Amino acid sequence: MIETIKQHVAGLLTEKKIAGFLGLIEKNGHVAPHLFKDGESLAGFTLGDRKTAGDARYPLNKTLVTLSRAYPEETFGVLVRGCDERGLYGLFRLNQLTEDRVIPVGFSCPAELSEACECRKPYPDSLVAGEKTESSQLKKVAEMDGKDLARRFDFWTAQFVKCVKCYGCRDVCPMCFCKECSLECEDLVAKGDLPVEVPVFHLTRAMHMADRCVDCGLCDEACPSDIPLRLLYKKTAQIMDTDYGFTSGLNKNERSPLSQMGPAK
């Protein structure tokens, strides 16, 4: 799979279709985001699989936004999994990236990763390598829904109280780009107080991410307190899907029901 992708990227670079390719590199014994600029030299190119599939994923789209802001006239290639591509569609919709300035190079996730992520679409539309992996069911959300309200409340209270307010969930999030963040608004979240006022911090964020979160799970992996953030956002996404028929980034050019006036369609 990786050879097919490398060949494709080398082609894009030598034909000068892109100014650079944002992908992952293996260096110093670690996996890091990297901007490949030379089609001849893709040494170290990696897909971010170390011990297990997808265990070294990085928010490449976040870096892509930084690059595009500095070089708005340039076109960049970017390595995408299914979730990353949903992120791109979301960032196009939210005017953070320009579609014709981005060339996604996609590959599918293996079934084991799809299942671990409970991913709805574990492959991108721009599939360069791999097969369309089957989507997985939302087992953990169903399991949580099976518990009664009091137990769910206790569960989440116990989770939120662990928060150390590192803001890592926000900082790693490829869909978080606001200049002013409501989590830093002192009227909503008191500065310097721990534990956080339960559950304001996380529910504020969950509401704000309702039509943005693309279920990449990077927040969950970045949380030093192991709060199951992905489960929370999956539930939020499920409500958005059930009530509004909207899933962030699933369909290109789809507008968010939260930014439309009038009755739901």
Next chain:
Amino acid sequence: MEYKTTLTTCTYCGCGCNFYLETLDGKLTNTIPCKTSPVNEGKLCIKGWNVHQFVQNDRRLKKPLLRKGGELVEVEWEEALAYTADRLKAVTAEKGGDAVGFLASAKVTNEENYLLQKFARAAIGTNNVDHCARL
């Protein structure tokens, strides 16, 4: 266009979390925790997440400050060190080594911290040594 990620270790405390400092055209743009680091496994605290911000901050102290007439004034290293040496000598001569204490730092190397405690114990004669990151 030069985009780089530099793998480095957090300077804030003794844990030693690894992250990438992201630079675009020589300017720091972001901190990304290293997912493959066995120390922090892709996680950071709030200080680590914002470590790139102080480096190029206008308010960063670049010169020693000495209090003169109640005001902190920027001085050269030579003056700051000479003043410190004079006062250390004067205070320890009058009250003994335990009248002073030494604060080491997580922002310097092991070797520099070793030197500081050695200086405190062997040259000044006190065990009053502490550290900003004694976790």
